[in-house]
Amino acid sequence: NKAIASNTITVTDLKCENIIRPNAIDNTSPHFSWKVKYDGASMQQKHYEINVGSDSIALLNGVANLWSSNKVESPTSVMIPYSGSTLSSRSLCYWKVRIWNEKGEVSEWSPISRFGIGIISPEVINGDYIGLSTAGGNITTPLLRKKFTVDEISTSFLHVNSLGYHEVYLNGRKVSNDVLSPSVSQLNKRSLIVTYDITDYLNKGNNDLVIWLGTGWFKKTSFSTAHDGALVKVQMDMMQDGNWNTILTSNTSWSGRQSGYKDTGTWMALQFGGERVEAKFNPNDFASTTLDNLSWVPVVKVNMPNHIATPEMVEPNRIQQTLTPKTIIKLRDGTWVVDMGKSVNGWFQIRLPNLPANHEVEFEYTDFIDKEGTLISCSRCLFEDKNTFHDQGQKDIYIASGNGNDHFSNKFNHHAFRYVKIKNLPVKPLKSDIKAQLIHNNYEQTSTFTCSDPDLNAIHDMVQYTMRCLTFAGYMVDCPHLERAGYGGDGNSSTETLQTMYDVAPMYTNWLQAWNDAMRDGGSLPYVAPNPGAGGGGPYWSGFIIMAPWQTYLNYNDPRLIEKYYPAMKQWLSYVETYTINGLLTPWPDTEYRNWYLGDWLAPSGVDVNAESSISLVRRTRGNARSSASYPHCVAAQRPVAPSPP
Numbered sequence: 206n207k208a209i210a211s212n213t214i215t216v217t218d219l220k221c222e223n224i225i226r227p228n229a230i231d232n233t234s235p236h237f238s239w240k241v242k243y244d245g246a247s248m249q250q251k252h253y254e255i256n257v258g259s260d261s262i263a264l265l266n267g268v269a270n271l272w273s274s275n276k277v278e279s280p281t282s283v284m285i286p287y288s289g290s291t292l293s294s295r296s297l298c299y300w301k302v303r304i305w306n307e308k309g310e311v312s313e314w315s316p317i318s319r320f321g322i323g324i325i326s327p328e329v330i331n332g333d334y335i336g337l338s339t340a341g342g343n344i345t346t347p348l349l350r351k352k353f354t355v356d357e358i359s360t361s362f363l364h365v366n367s368l369g370y371h372e373v374y375l376n377g378r379k380v381s382n383d384v385l386s387p388s389v390s391q392l393n394k395r396s397l398i399v400t401y402d403i404t405d406y407l408n409k410g411n412n413d414l415v416i417w418l419g420t421g422w423f424k425k426t427s428f429s430t431a432h433d434g435a436l437v438k439v440q441m442d443m444m445q446d447g448n449w450n451t452i453l454t455s456n457t458s459w460s461g462r463q464s465g466y467k468d469t470g471t472w473m474a475l476q477f478g479g480e481r482v483e484a485k486f487n488p489n490d491f492a493s494t495t496l497d498n499l500s501w502v503p504v505v506k507v508n509m510p511n512h513i514a515t516p517e518m519v520e521p522n523r524i525q526q527t528l529t530p531k532t533i534i535k536l537r538d539g540t541w542v543v544d545m546g547k548s549v550n551g552w553f554q555i556r557l558p559n560l561p562a563n564h565e566v567e568f569e570y571t572d573f574i575d576k577e578g579t580l581i582s583c584s585r586c587l588f589e590d591k592n593t594f595h596d597q598g599q600k601d602i603y604i605a606s607g608n609g610n611d612h613f614s615n616k617f618n619h620h621a622f623r624y625v626k627i628k629n630l631p632v633k634p635l636k637s638d639i640k641a642q643l644i645h646n647n648y649e650q651t652s653t654f655t656c657s658d659p660d661l662n663a664i665h666d667m668v669q670y671t672m673r674c675l676t677f678a679g680y681m682v683d684c685p686h687l688e689r690a691g692y693g694g695d696g697n698s699s700t701e702t703l704q705t706m707y708d709v710a711p712m713y714t715n716w717l718q719a720w721n722d723a724m725r726d727g728g729s730l731p732y733v734a735p736n737p738g739a740g741g742g743g744p745y746w747s748g749f750i751i752m753a754p755w756q757t758y759l760n761y762n763d764p765r766l767i768e769k770y771y772p773a774m775k776q777w778l779s780y781v782e783t784y785t786i787n788g789l790l791t792p793w794p795d796t797e798y799r800n801w802y803l804g805d806w807l808a809p810s811g812v813d814v815n816a817e818s819s820i821s822l823v824r825r826t827r828g829n830a831r832s833s834a835s836y837p838h839c840v841a842a843q844r845p846v847a848p849s850p851p
Contacts, residue, residue: 209308209309209310209311211306211310211311211312212244212313213243213244213245213310214241214242214243214244214248214304214306214310214311214312214313215241215242215243215312215313216239216240216241216242216302216303216304216312216313216314216315217239217240217241217242217315218238218239218240219237219238219239219300219301219302219315219316219318220237220238220239221235221236221237221238221300221318221320222235222236222320222518222711222714223236223238223284223708223710223711223714223761223763224518224519224520224711225318226318226319226320227320227321227518228321228323228362228400228401228402229321229322229323229324229362229364229398229400229516229517230320230321230322230323230516230518231323231325231515231516231518232322232325233291233292233293233294233296233322233325234286234287234292235286235287235292235320236284236285236286236287236763236765237255237284237285237287237300237302238282238283238284238285239282239302239304239315240282241282241304241312243306248306248307248308248310249280249306249307250279250280250281250282250304250305250306251278251280251304251305251306251307252276252277252278252279252304252305253274253276253277253279253281253282253285253302253303253304253305254273254274254275254276254277254302254303254304255272255273255274255285255300255301255302256269256272256273256274256300256301256302256314257269257271257272257273257287257289257298257299257300258270258271258298258299258300259271259296259297259298259299259447260299261299261317261319264299264300264301264317265317270290271289271290271292271298272287272288272289272290273289274288276305281762282304283761283762283763284761284762284763284764284765292322293322294322294323294324294325294326294327294328295321295322295323295324295328295442295449296321296322297319297321297322297360297444297449298319298320298321298322299317299318299319300317300318300319300320301314301315301316301317301318302314302315303315321362321400323364323398323400323515323516324364324398324440324514324516325515325516329514330364330366330398330438330440330514331440331451331454332438332439332440332454332455332456333438333454333455333456333457333506333507334368334436334437334438334455334506334507334508334509335349335436335437335438335455335456335457335459335461335504335505335506335507336349336418336432336434336435336436336437336461336504336505336507337349337434337461337462337463337502337504337505338461338502338503338504338505340502341461341462341463341501341502342462342463342486343463343464343467344433344434344435344463345419345420345433345434345435345467345468346417346418346419346420346435346463346464346466346467346468346617347417347418347434347435347461347462347463347464348415348416348417348418348461348462348463348464348488349415349416349417349418349437349455349459349460349461349504350413350414350415350416350459350460350461350462350496350501351414351453351455351458351459351460352411352412352413352414352493353412353414353452353453354410354411354412355407355408355409355410355412355443355452356409357409357445358404358407358408358409359404359443359444359445360402360404360443360444361402361403361404361407361441361442361443361444362400362401362402362403362441362442362449363375363380363400363401363403363439363440363441364398364399364400364439364440364441364442365386365398365399365400365401365416365437365438365439366396366397366398366399366437366438366439366514367386367387367396367399367416367418367435367436367437367438368392368396368423368430368432368435368436368437368509369418369419369420369421369422369423369435369436369617370385370386370387370418370419370420370421370435370617371386371387371399371416371417371418371419371435371437372384372386372416372417372616373401373403373414373415373416373417374414374415374416374417374491375403375406375407375412375413375414375415376406376407376408376412376413376493377413377490377491377492377493378406378491379491380401380403380406381401381521382523382524383399383521383522383523384521384522384523384524384552384644385421385522385617385619385644385677385678386399386517386521386522387399387517387679388517388519388521388522388646388678388679388680388715389422389678389679389680389691389715389719389735390679390715390718390719390722390735391719391722391723391734391735391736392422392423392427392428392430392512392735392737393428393429393430393512394512394513394722394723395512395513395514395515395718395719395722396512396513396514397514397515397516397517398514398515398516398517399517399521400516400517403441411493413491413493413496414453415491415496416437416439417464417616418434418435418436418437419435419466419468419616419617419618420434420435420468420617421435421468421472421617421618422472422735422737423435423436424471424472426471426472426473427471427472427473427737427738428737431507431509431510432507432509436507436509437455438455438514439453439454439455440453440454440455441453441454456506457503457504457505457506459503459504460501460502460503460504461501461502461503461504462499462500462501462502463486464486464487465482465483465484465485465486465487465604466480466481466482466487466616466617467480467481467482467483468480468617468618469481469600469602470598470618472689472737473737473738474687474688474690474738475597475598475687475688476598477598477599477618477686477687477689478598478599478600478618479568479570479599479600479601479602479615479618479620480601480602480615480616480617480618481601481602481604482601482602482603482604482613483604484603484604484605484606484611485562485604485606489610517679517715518711518714518715518718519646519679519711519712519714519715520646520647520648520711520712521646521647522644522645522646522647522677522678523644523645523646523647524551524552524642524643524644525643525644525645525647525673526549526642526643527640527641527642527643528545528546528547528549528640528641528642528643529545529636529637529639529640529641530543530544530545530546530636530639531544531545531546532544533633533634533636533639535633536626540626540627540628541626541627541630541633541634542574542624542625542626542627543624543625543626543627543634543639544574544623544624545622545623545624545625545641546623547623547670548572548621548622548623548674549621549622549623549641549642549643549674550619550620550621550643550644550645550674550675550677550685550686551615551619551620551641551642551643551644552614552615552616552619552620552641552642552644553568553570553601553613553614553615553620553622553625553639553640553641553642554612554613554614554615554639554640554641554642555568555612555613555614555627555634555638555639555640556611556612556638556639557603557605557611557612557613557630557634557638558630558631558632558634559609559611560605560607560611560631561605561607562605562606562607563604563605563607564604564605564607564629565602565603565604565605565629566602566603566605566613566627566628566629566630567600567601567602567603567627567628567629568600568601568602568603568613568625568626568627568628569597569599569600569625569626569628570597570599570600570620570621570622570624570625570626570686571597571599571622571623571624571626572621572622572623572624572686573623573624574623574624597686597687598687599620599621599622599686601613601615601620619644619685620686621674621684621685621686622641622686625641643673643674644677645673645674645676645677645678646676646677646678646679646709646711646712648676648707648708648709648711648712649707649708650669650706650707650708651705651706651707651708652705652706668702668706669706672699672702672703672706672707673707675699676703676707676709676712679711679712679715679716679719680712680715680716680719680734680735681695681696681699681703681712681716682695683695688740690733690740691716691719691733691734691735692732692733692740692742692746693720693732693733693734693742693745693746693747693748693749693750693753694732694742694743694745694746694749696716696749696753697745697746697748697749697752697753700713700752700753700756700757701756701760704756704757704760704761705760708761710757710761710763713753713754713757713766714765714766716734716753717750717753717754717766717769717770719734719735719736720734720749720750720753720770720773721750721769721770721773722734722735723735723736723798724750724773724776724777725796725798727776727779727780728773728776728777728778728779728780729777729780729793729796730747730750730777730780730799731747731798731799732746732747732799733746733799734749736798738798739795739796739797739798739799739800740799740800740801741799741800741801741802741803742799742801742802742803743792743802743803743804743820744781744790746803747777748777750770750773750774750777751774751777751778753766754766754767754770754774755767780793786823787823789822789823790822790823791821791822791823792820792821801815802820803820804819804820804821
C-alpha cells in the first residue's frame with residue numbers, strides 16, 4: 206500500500222544507549238530508542254526506518270553512509286541494535302528515524318540526532334595524570350591551567366578523566382551545567398572519562414583552559430589511593446577534514462595553584478564532613494586577565510597504578526530543583542536556624558553580608574529538629590535526649606575574603622538536610638540570599654499517580670521525592686549523608702519502584718558496572734558497590750548482580766545487562782554453592798570488603814541478628830550438618846533466566 210504522509214505523527218525523544226545525544230558511549234554496537242506522538246485517536250507503529258551517517262548535512266540530504274535499516278516491519282521502538290558499518294573508538298555519528306502506522310500513515314523524518322563512540326580499547330586516553338605540587342599549597346582541590354591557541358574552530362571534544370571530581374572552565378565560562386562529575390566507579394579498578402563538546406566555548410587564536418579538581422571519593426581512607434590529591438588526565442580533539450586531531454593533552458607544561466576549597470571529611474561512614482572555604486584563594490572569575498594576576502606553579506606528573514578508564518555511561522549530575530527558606534529563626538545562643546521546608550540532597554548557598562577578612566561562619570546540617578531548636582542527626586535520635594546536640598558530621602566553614610562580595614556554595618561535597626544551623630553570623634540572613642539545591646543525575650520522571658485518597662497521594666509523592674534524593678551520581682544509596690553507600694539490598698527492594706517512576710536505565714548501567722568491578726577472585730561479592738569499605742548484608746545484597754539486570758530487562762526491554770554480566774552471575778552462584786550444604790545456604794566469612802552477614806535485618810525485639818539461629822539454615826553439630834527449624838525463611842540464590850523475546 207502506498208504510504209500516506211502525515212503531519213499528525215511525530216517521532217521525538219531520540220536516544221542512543223538510553224541517553225540523549227551522548228558524546229561518548231563505551232561500545233561500538235549502539236542501540237536506538239524513540240517515542241511517537243500522534244494527534245489522532247490512536248495508532249500503533251507498524252514499521253520503522255533508521256538512517257545513520259558520518260556527516261549531518263549529507264544525512265539531511267538522504268545520504269546514510271554508515272547504515273540504512275530500510276523499512277522494517279516491527280512495533281518496537283526501544284533498544285533497536287545498530288547493524289551498519291563497523292564503528293571504532295572516537296567515531297562521531299548522526300542518525301534519524303521515521304515510522305509508519307497500521308493505517309499506512311508515515312511520519313516525517315525525525316530531527317537529526319548525534320552520538321559518539323568514546324575513547325575505548327584498544328585506544329587509551331592520551332596525556333599524563335597531573336596534579337598540584339606541594340609547592341603550590343593544598344593539593345586536594347587545585348586549579349590546573351593551560352593556555353593554548355587554535356587557528357580554526359570546528360567540532361571539538363574535551364575528554365576529562367579525573368580521579369576525584371572536576372569542573373571545566375574555558376575562556377572564562379563554565380563548560381556545561383554538570384556538577385559533581387564524574388559519577389561513581391570502583392576507583393581502585395576503574396575511573397570514568399567525561400567528554401564535553403567545547404566547540405562553542407573556543408576562541409580563534411588564544412584560549413585559556415582551567416580544570417578545578419576535588420578529591421571526592423578519591424582518598425586513601427576510601428579506595429587506598431596512591432596519591433593524596435585529586436588528579437586529572439586530559440585529551441582535546443578537533444575534527445579536521447573528517448578526522449580527529451589531538452591538539453592538547455595534560456602534561457607538565459600545565460600550571461596550577463591551590464583553591465580556597467578543602468574537603469574536611471574522610472568519606473568513611475558518618476564522616477563525610479563538608480568543605481572549608483578560604484575565599485581569598487578563589488578567583489573572582491575565570492577571565493584570563495584575572496587568572497594572570499594570580500600566582501601559579503608547575504604541575505607534577507603522578508604515576509598511577511594501572512586501571513581501566515572508560516566513558517561515563519550515565520547522564521551527568523545537575524541541579525534539578527532550587528528551594529528557598531520557609532523560616533529563619535534565632536536561637537538563644539545567637540545562632541540562626543534556616544528551615545528549607547523539606548529535606549534535600551545537594552548544595553547549600555548563601556550570599557553573606559559585609560564581613561571582615563578572615564571572619565569564620567559555620568554551617569551545620571540535619572534533617573530533623575526538635576521544638577527547642579536543637580538539631581537531631583537522624584531518625585534513631587528521636588528516641589534520645591532531645592536537649593542534646595547529636596553531631597551528624599555534616600559541617601561547612603567559610604572564611605570571608607572581606608571584599609564585600611562573600612558568597613558560600615558547596616562545590617565538591619554535598620549534604621542531606623532540611624535545616625541549616627548558622628553560627629557566627631552577626632546579622633539575620635535574608636531569605637532571598639539563601640538557596641538549597643537538589644542534585645541528581647539528569648534522568649526523567651516517567652510516571653504519575655493520583656487518586657481520591659489524599660493519604661495515598663501523599664505516600665506516593667513522598668516515595669517519589671525520596672527516590673530523587675537517593676538516586677544520584679550513577680547509583681542509589683541507603684542515605685546520602687550518613688553512609689552514602691550503594692547497598693544491594695536497598696537496590697533490590699527499590700528497583701521496581703524506582704524504574705517505574707523514572708527512566709534510570711543509564712544509572713543501572715553505571716551501577717552494575719561497579720558491582721562487576723567489585724567482584725573478587727572466586728566470585729565473591731561485597732554488599733555495597735562501589736566498594737570503598739565493608740558494609741553489612743548477605744545474599745540478598747550481593748544478589749543485586751542478578752536481580753537488577755533482570756528487573757531492568759522487564760522494565761525497559763533492555764537485555765544488555767543480562768548479556769554482559771551473565772558470566773559474573775554464574776561466578777557468584779558458584780561462590781554461593783561452596784557455602785551450601787544439602788541445598789541450604791550457610792554464612793560465608795566476613796572480609797575487609799564486607800561484614801555482618803545478615804539473615805533478618807529487621808528482627809523482632811529480643812532477637813539477636815548475629816546469632817547462628819538468625820543467619821543460618823544449617824546448624825553444625827560434631828562435624829555433621831543437620832537442618833535447623835529455628836530460622837523462619839530462606840533467601841534463595843536466584844539463578845538467572847535468559848529473557849524471552851520481547
